[in-house]
Amino acid sequence: MSAEKPLFPFVTVDVALFTIDEQRVKVLLVKREEAPYAGCWALPGGALKPHLDGTLLDAVHRVMERKLSASLPWVEEVCTFNGANRDPRGWSLSVLHMALFPMDRIQAVAGLRVSEVKWADAELPLEALAFDHRRVLERAVQHLRNSVERGALPLQMLPEKFTLTQLQKTCEIVLGKSLDKSAFRRRLKELHAGDIEEIEGEFERGVQRPAQLWKAVKHRQ
Amino acid sequence: MSAEKPLFPFVTVDVALFTIDEQRVKVLLVKREEAPYAGCWALPGGALKPHLDGTLLDAVHRVMERKLSASLPWVEEVCTFNGANRDPRGWSLSVLHMALFPMDRIQAVAGLRVSEVKWADAELPLEALAFDHRRVLERAVQHLRNSVERGALPLQMLPEKFTLTQLQKTCEIVLGKSLDKSAFRRRLKELHAGDIEEIEGEFERGVQRPAQLWKAVKHRQ
DNA sequence: AGAATAGTGTCTGTCAGACAGTATCGC
């Protein structure tokens, strides 16, 4: 019950917010303004505020809306990182969440405060991150990849209207390997018939045969 | 910052401890002695004590050792249950863990304090459980099943020495469906060559051809 | 016509379930 041995741990949420840009998986990083690790890049996150947040998910949305001025279309709990020694301020418990962000709205975020927020390559975390966020980020990337590997569609990374080729390319970038077009579409028809639907009469045009546009079918998350 | 709106949530660990008995998946329940839900059966668990526990996993082991007089051979974090309203005492965050227990040591636990601890059928949770533990248990069962479905072997539910038929039967009980012997063993050879090994010269004998005994290869968890 | 990409059909090798066959014990 002394100051060094508090009865409660710090409870925080950390968010790995992923999108796709320049053919790479990107993650949102913020520059820490306060100690510890002031000036270091870190995953966005913040302390749970029981008087404001009904659930941890509420905390995630509250914290991220301040940083994004936009709401998150998809959030998923991944796991916790906890212990007496991972934060110099004391016993901390942080719950990692993975979130997805549409690639066509990157600018709305990146343009905000360039010196404080940036989209970094999620798979080349060259620089040091605050706390144990390097490990945390690795787990989040792994979670994303596993989800797609098991057949989940990262629809929330895409624009509202997208082509199947875009969807496939997104999966390929996440997985880091190329997929067969025919097999990919066969699987879509068999397993994801209820997740996406054609937008009748709308096509993406270019120097080629027009591509059917699709949209995600809204499920409650 | 008032008494009604504390700055910190309760942080607890809950444990779904599974084993196999009478051809069924069983889970350990304890009878609550204190309010709220006094007299109700619940999943074992307890509050994190930052001055005693280096990590949440330490808390799990500390809490369970008091109830089992035995250590847990396998513990895995599953997910959190949290919110302002799930515990009448206030904002609570409990981290669910799944643990496995060897079927040949059930008695060592069940015999302790029969009125306070019992092994209940994990898939027929007929009676009401304290808090939201019914949902919590469902998630834990689902986690166990998913793991085995994806190919994990629930080796920690088995005795130290076991036959492949026992291992297969255990998987079948968890999955709730029968498996093909030939395919099961083929997969063991291909994917789990490093996880189990024969105990040379040791066999399970009965009114039949003796069955080779195997043991789990120790990995750090 | 030719380039470019969308979208589809077919082939084929791989893998997993089905099932039958062989092996080895107790009685």
Add this chain to the structure above:
DNA sequence: GCGATACTGTCTGACAGACACTATTCT
């Protein structure tokens, strides 16, 4: 030998990757 279960080999159907073919636009 018979019952019982351990263990193994082969067949086959489903599925997924490979790849080629057709379709439709712009230039």
